[in-house]
Structure formats: structure tokens, C-alpha cells
Amino acid sequence: MTGASVSNPRVKGQAGFVLHHRPYSESSLLVDIFSRGHGRLAVIAKGARARKSRVRGTLRPFALITLGWSGKGEVKTLTQCESTGPGLNLSRRGLFCGYYLNELLLKFLHRFDAHETLFDHYYDCLLQLADGVDHEIALRVFEKKLLDETGYGLQLERDQKNGAAIQSERLYRYLSGVGAVPSDADGNEGVSIHGASLIALRTEMGFDGRVRRELKSLNRAIFRVLLEGRAFTSRAVYSRLYPAQSESNAPVGHSTEGAA
Structure with a gap:
């Protein structure tokens, strides 16, 4: 499973959660996610720190989201990030x-x-x-x-x-x-x-x-x-x-x- 996931160039429509994120460059985030079909992985969310970013408010913990990514390396590039509803109120x-x-x-x-x-x-x-x-x-x-x-x-x-x-x-x-x-x-x-x-x-x-x-x-x-x-x-x-x-x-x- 590990090799297949690393080499798969494009994945979309995956249910997942944000576990943690931190700044990456001036405008992006490095995000640890837990996806149902591919397990834990790291993705770069380009432009996610920008004020007008469409994914800025979606990449938060405890909210089920639909994710997609691409890339052949260990760290992927986020290509899809869609909310499936309001986050859980803890x-x-x-x-x-x-x-x-x-x-x-x-x-x-x-x-x-x-x-x-x-x-x-x-x-x-x-x-x-x-x-x-x-x-x-x-x-x-x-x-x-x-x-x-x-x-x-x-x-x-x-x-x-x-x-x-x-x-x-x-x-x-x-x-x-x-x-x-x-x-x-x-x-x-x-x-x-x-x-x-x-x-x-x-x-x-x-x-x-x-x-x-x-x-x-x-x-x-x-x-x-x-x-x-x-x-x-x-x-x-x-x-x-x-x-x-x-x-x-x-x-x-x-x-x-x-x-x-």
C-alpha cells in the first residue's frame, strides 16, 4: 500500500480530516491529514494562508472534508479541498x-x-x-x-x-x-x-x-x-x-x- 500511494500521481474524492498544519513559505500551509483510503500523509496547500484563499477556512481540525492531491514524492500538493458540512462543535x-x-x-x-x-x-x-x-x-x-x-x-x-x-x-x-x-x-x-x-x-x-x-x-x-x-x-x-x-x-x- 505504501509504494502504491507514494507513486500514485493524482488522487481525488478522499474523505479526510486535518490533524495538524503549519506555515509553509509565505502563503502556503504544510498539512498533515488522515484520509480514509490512503492513511496519514502530508500535503502542501498552496496559497492557503492568503486572505482570499478558498480553502483557508476549510483546512481545520475536526471537520470532515473531501480531499484530493497530486505528486510522486512523500509530500503531495493539495488539489481538492471541499467541506462536507459544518465542523464538529467540541x-x-x-x-x-x-x-x-x-x-x-x-x-x-x-x-x-x-x-x-x-x-x-x-x-x-x-x-x-x-x-x-x-x-x-x-x-x-x-x-x-x-x-x-x-x-x-x-x-x-x-x-x-x-x-x-x-x-x-x-x-x-x-x-x-x-x-x-x-x-x-x-x-x-x-x-x-x-x-x-x-x-x-x-x-x-x-x-x-x-x-x-x-x-x-x-x-x-x-x-x-x-x-x-x-x-x-x-x-x-x-x-x-x-x-x-x-x-x-x-x-x-x-x-x-x-x-x-
């Missing part, structure tokens, strides 16, 4: 969570690797954030699906030491790259977590207070290993937008409180 916390989702995709996805199912999960999660669905549950479920779709899926059904089914009342230690083992097994590595929390994540049901705390700790540890300690910057973004609330709503890897 609340303060929802906006912060949306930026966190975008950062996850930027960190985990390789360019030109199509992830159509993950694209649908991402869109669904944004809709939930906009509709006021419990943000914390929406994020935990999306994180699980992201790991599944990128080859790092969590082992949530069986004890990896003896093959027994996970028991809700039992305490385990979750080892990154391995799975859950009984808490009394040799060694003390991993994240302490009850079976009920693993079952809740697998079934996407039963997210009580303890489950939420344990799953946040689990995901923080998993991401720290997979990303080799690279920090998320979404907390800094939220701090600039809402400094009075930034401490209580920090992203995974920064605080034990808040949805993300």
Missing part, C-alpha cells in the same frame, strides 16, 4: 480530547498506510465527544482500537502465564508486550490492575471509578513504552487555551486526573 474538554486523538494518530501512524476501520473509529469518537458522551470512556475505547489496528493490541481475555480466563475479582500485573499475569507471579514489573478493569475495556462496559483510574495508568505505561518516553504536547495546547483548567484535565502521561 466543548472545552472535548476540544482538548480531540487534539489528543490527533496527536495519537500523528505518533502512531506511518505515512500512506491505510487504516479505514481506524478512520471510522476516529470519526465515531469525535462524534461522541461532540455529543457529550462520557469523554473518558470514549478515549479509553479509542486508545484500545488504535492499538488493535496498529499491531499493538492489548491481551484482555486470558492470563498470559497459565492461559486461564481473566477473572474480574483477581489482581494482575500487565506487562507491555506480554499481557496480564497474576500479581503473585515472579517479579514485580508491569502495571497493577484488577481483572474487572481488563474485562471492562474488552467489553466496553462497566467503567466505574476504579476501572477508569486503572485503565488510565495502564495506557500511560503502554504508550510510554511504545513511544519510547516521547511526551504528548496536547497538554501544552490545552494549557494555552484554558490555563485555569489545564492541571485537572492533563492528557495521558501527565496527570492522574481528567478525561484524557
Whole structure:
């Protein structure tokens, strides 16, 4: 898929989202997009910074758009950018969570690797954030699906030491790259977590207070290993937008409180 996407000189009519953009030359933007059919890629939006640009207001996060591009290199040239409707109206916390989702995709996805199912999960999660669905549950479920779709899926059904089914009342230690083992097994590595929390994540049901705390700790540890300690910057973004609330709503890897 990667080679075909890189060499394809012209693509049009692709559903996609803007993940991030930054200035490129005096009048253009370099845009990271997540397209349904071609995955994550970078495009140059020529003239997008100009005051009269027709795409200036369209290239924004959390709005489903129709995209096209051309070029044979790693960085494409944007040739189509059409709105499919109004962008999603995210609340303060929802906006912060949306930026966190975008950062996850930027960190985990390789360019030109199509992830159509993950694209649908991402869109669904944004809709939930906009509709006021419990943000914390929406994020935990999306994180699980992201790991599944990128080859790092969590082992949530069986004890990896003896093959027994996970028991809700039992305490385990979750080892990154391995799975859950009984808490009394040799060694003390991993994240302490009850079976009920693993079952809740697998079934996407039963997210009580303890489950939420344990799953946040689990995901923080998993991401720290997979990303080799690279920090998320979404907390800094939220701090600039809402400094009075930034401490209580920090992203995974920064605080034990808040949805993300």
C-alpha cells in the first residue's frame, strides 16, 4: 500500500480530516491529514494562508472534508479541498480530547498506510465527544482500537502465564508486550490492575471509578513504552487555551486526573 500511494500521481474524492498544519513559505500551509483510503500523509496547500484563499477556512481540525492531491514524492500538493458540512462543535474538554486523538494518530501512524476501520473509529469518537458522551470512556475505547489496528493490541481475555480466563475479582500485573499475569507471579514489573478493569475495556462496559483510574495508568505505561518516553504536547495546547483548567484535565502521561 505504501509504494502504491507514494507513486500514485493524482488522487481525488478522499474523505479526510486535518490533524495538524503549519506555515509553509509565505502563503502556503504544510498539512498533515488522515484520509480514509490512503492513511496519514502530508500535503502542501498552496496559497492557503492568503486572505482570499478558498480553502483557508476549510483546512481545520475536526471537520470532515473531501480531499484530493497530486505528486510522486512523500509530500503531495493539495488539489481538492471541499467541506462536507459544518465542523464538529467540541466543548472545552472535548476540544482538548480531540487534539489528543490527533496527536495519537500523528505518533502512531506511518505515512500512506491505510487504516479505514481506524478512520471510522476516529470519526465515531469525535462524534461522541461532540455529543457529550462520557469523554473518558470514549478515549479509553479509542486508545484500545488504535492499538488493535496498529499491531499493538492489548491481551484482555486470558492470563498470559497459565492461559486461564481473566477473572474480574483477581489482581494482575500487565506487562507491555506480554499481557496480564497474576500479581503473585515472579517479579514485580508491569502495571497493577484488577481483572474487572481488563474485562471492562474488552467489553466496553462497566467503567466505574476504579476501572477508569486503572485503565488510565495502564495506557500511560503502554504508550510510554511504545513511544519510547516521547511526551504528548496536547497538554501544552490545552494549557494555552484554558490555563485555569489545564492541571485537572492533563492528557495521558501527565496527570492522574481528567478525561484524557
